[in-house]
Amino acid sequence: MMPDIFVYTPDNLLAQLHTAPLHLGYHTLNFYVDAQGRLAKEPTDHKAIFYLSPSGGTLRDESLNIVLYSAKFDRFKGYGKAE
Numbered sequence: 001m002m003p004d005i006f007v008y009t010p011d012n013l014l015a016q017l018h019t020a021p022l023h024l025g026y027h028t029l030n031f032y033v034d035a036q037g038r039l040a041k042e043p044t045d046h047k048a049i050f051y052l053s054p055s056g057g058t059l060r061d062e063s064l065n066i067v068l069y070s071a072k073f074d075r076f077k078g079y080g081k082a083e
Contacts, residue, residue, distance in 0.1 A: 030049055
């Protein structure tokens with residue numbers, strides 16, 4: 001059984017980046033959210049759009065509020081940095 005890439009995990013975020021469109025400097029991602037609109041750790045009936053800034057590693061919600069930051073997602077420090 002394949003993992004559900006809409007359940008938020010760092011690995012699922014990275015998996016979505018392979019096909020996520022880049023628009024106005026943000027990658028558009030989709031994840032399940034709970035009743036309060038926060039990232040869900042299991043499938044729910046609702047998904048929301050999130051935006052990842054590849055320079056900075058900042059994940060934002062639909063209102064562009066910062067949801068999380070990780071240098072791991074920063075193209076210049078983490079996942080996209082040339083070895």
